[in-house]
């Protein structure tokens with residue numbers, strides 16, 4: 529069956545806002561990156577994607593594997609790349625020799641032309657359906673780290689593993705943040721690894737999920753970073769005007785309750801879908817444009833969370849493209865800024881006056897198509 533994605537008409541105002549602010553300028557913000565997910569059968573070739581990212585002045589991207597075609601395409605670009613060890617092979621990395629071989633095959637040949645700056649060992653391992661995975665996490669990060677040290681390529685490559693927010697028992701208020709008791713042992717070992725290697729804790733944090741689960745309780749404007757009264761954490765007296773920062777600070781508290789300080793928390797994924805099923809409250813082009821636009825604006829202002837006021841929060845937006853082969857509810861296939869053919873799926877809503885930047889019109893938008 530042929531699938532036609534019926535696109536929402538782009539309102540003139542939104543278009544005008546967009547054209548006059550051009551997300552192209554946004555980027556080049558050093559704390560901001562994008563997730564280049566590829567669970568799709570219709571994406572443009574990697575070289576075209578590098579062109580797109582370059583035109584957006586993006587300097588950071590993250591992929592979910594070590595696809596050699598993608599790694600080669602990023603060679604000699606200005607884009608730093610974080611790559612991922614797939615969950616399926618974590619168990620093999622239990623063996624230091626295999627870890628060394630993995631790095632030798634999948635990472636080393638692409639250096640230094642491809643700027644690989646991070647290796648994420650597994651994805652959301654703590655909360656994976658396969659509960660046997662978690663036992664391999666710490667051996668795998670340790671062995672990968674030792675392998676890159678042994679090969680003399682560890683200077684610019686951080687090794688870590690992103691977690692979903694479901695690792696938390698509680699995230700409200702942020703000062704009450706704590707990890708689930710059942711993962712405490714392995715979390716302690718993992719945090720100890722991060723602390724020793726000075727690597728960040730990456731969290732995938734989606735205010736959309738919280739809103740979708742409880743739309744009558746969660747103020748939409750708070751979830752979207754729109755103007756709203758926000759909340760005050762009664763323990764710290766810190767004021768939060770958006771849910772993402774509250775989630776991040778809850779993770780900071782959870783880590784510190786395990787006895788670790790000084791581990792930086794970064795957001796490996798966040799985003800908002802432009803489309804969802806009927807029971808997925810809040811999924812819309814308008815909300816996605818607001819969330820992404822507000823996030824980008826705050827990134828340009830190099831904002832930090834209330835708890836770590838001096839540390840600009842690093843964020844990777846999810847995602848570059850809509851991904852047609854993702855399973856699950858409709859929202860899962862509709863987080864992209866772009867349709868696979870390069871048409872814009874959603875326009876981050878940016879107010880150029882507020883942003884204080886007048887940017888060029890980017891010709892890539894004129895055609896709106898990346899030709900494969």
Ligand SMILES: *[C@@H]1O[C@H](CO)[C@@H](O)[C@H](O)[C@H]1NC(C)=O
Nearest residue numbers: 697698699700701704705706
């Ligand atoms: C703090 O978290 C615990 C669970 O760890 C929860 O039972 C409690 O209600 C939370 N406190 C507040 C004020 O929400």
